[in-house]
Amino acid sequence: MSEPIRILIVDDHPAFRIGLAAILGTQADLRVVAEASDVAEALELCEREQPDLVLMDLRLPGGGGARATLAIRERFPATRVLIVTTYDGDEDIYRAMQAGARGCVLKDLTSAELIAAVHCVHRGGKVLPPGVADRQRERLHRKDLSSRELQVLRHLVNGLSNKEISRSLAIGEESVKTHISGIFLKLAVNDRTQAAIEAVRQGIVHLD
Numbered sequence: 721m722s723e724p725i726r727i728l729i730v731d732d733h734p735a736f737r738i739g740l741a742a743i744l745g746t747q748a749d750l751r752v753v754a755e756a757s758d759v760a761e762a763l764e765l766c767e768r769e770q771p772d773l774v775l776m777d778l779r780l781p782g783g784g785g786a787r788a789t790l791a792i793r794e795r796f797p798a799t800r801v802l803i804v805t806t807y808d809g810d811e812d813i814y815r816a817m818q819a820g821a822r823g824c825v826l827k828d829l830t831s832a833e834l835i836a837a838v839h840c841v842h843r844g845g846k847v848l849p850p851g852v853a854d855r856q857r858e859r860l861h862r863k864d865l866s867s868r869e870l871q872v873l874r875h876l877v878n879g880l881s882n883k884e885i886s887r888s889l890a891i892g893e894e895s896v897k898t899h900i901s902g903i904f905l906k907l908a909v910n911d912r913t914q915a916a917i918e919a920v921r922q923g924i925v926h927l928d
Contacts, residue, residue, distance in 0.1 A: 724751040725842050728771040730762040730788065731755075731804070732780055736827070740775060740804070743831045750838065759783040759791070766796050773842055776821070778805040778812045786815035793820030802841045804834075811923040813852060823847030863906050865924070872899040877916045877925045 727744060729737050729752060737755045744750045753769045756762040759782035766774070774792060778785035789801045803816050803824035813824050822841040825834065826849060837847045865873065868889075875885045882900070886893045904910065907918045919925040 722749070724749050725773055725838065726751055726753045726769065726771045727838070728753060728762065728765055728769060728774045729755045730757075730774060730780065730785070731777040732757045733777075740834075743834055744838070746831075747835055750835070757781070759788040762788050763791055763795070766792055766799060770796065771799055773838060774799060774801045775804045775838075776801050776816075778803060778807055778816060784812075786812065786819045786821075789816050789821050790819035800841050800844075802837060802847065807923060813848075813923070824852060825849065826852075865903065865906055866899075869899050869903050869906075870924070872896060873903050873915065873919050874925050876900065876903070876912055877919050877927075 727750060729740050731737050731740070734757070737757075741752045741755065744752050753771055754765040756765050757780075759780055762774070762776075762780075765771075774789075776785045776789055780788060782788075785803060785805070789803075792799055792801060801816075801821045803813065803821050804827060805812070805824065806827045816824065822844075823837065823846045825837050825847060829837070840847050868891075871889055872885055875888060880888065882893050882896045885896045889896075900912070900915075903915055907915055907922075909915045909918055916925075920927060
């Protein structure tokens with residue numbers, strides 16, 4: 721019999737980690753070797769346990785799941801990462817996939833779907849829910865927002881006027897208008913309300 725797939729669970733909610741571990745524990749070929757609640761702990765346990773696969777949440781203390789995925793893939797290239805998240809925001813998942821994750825599943829999946837996804841990723845496959853996969857293909861063709869456009873967009877989502885954004889970022893109002901036009905173009909929207917909605921829906925801006 722082959723060695724079981726060694727798994728690290730990374731999530732900041734203890735109850736969810738316990739639930740995942742219980743599901744995986746029903747399979748003889750899967751073994752949870754450790755659990756982490758933040759990015760630093762995840763890297764430390766990857767170093768110590770050398771897991772075959774990491775189940776990674778996107779929203780984590782200490783840098784987030786995409787950053788943790790990138791660090792793991794750089795330092796432990798043999799370890800595969802599968803994102804398990806409540807949030808299906810396009811941008812969060814896109815960043816994680818760009819960082820080297822082999823797939824993403826949402827936390828409302830069934831036990832059978834989770835186990836199938838783990839086996840698929842361990843074999844070298846990729847996993848994305850159908851709706852998420854479609855949006856990820858669309859995202860590949862969208863130009864990235866510049867760092868300044870992201871700053872303007874965050875203020876826009878928070879309801880600031882052009883004058884208030886101008887004052888906050890110490891740039892002219894005409895520059896703010898130019899950046900907003902660029903945001904509208906890249907997000908394929910026509911007004912500030914649509915831009916704010918899309919920014920939150922796609923996970924470009926997170927509401928506290």
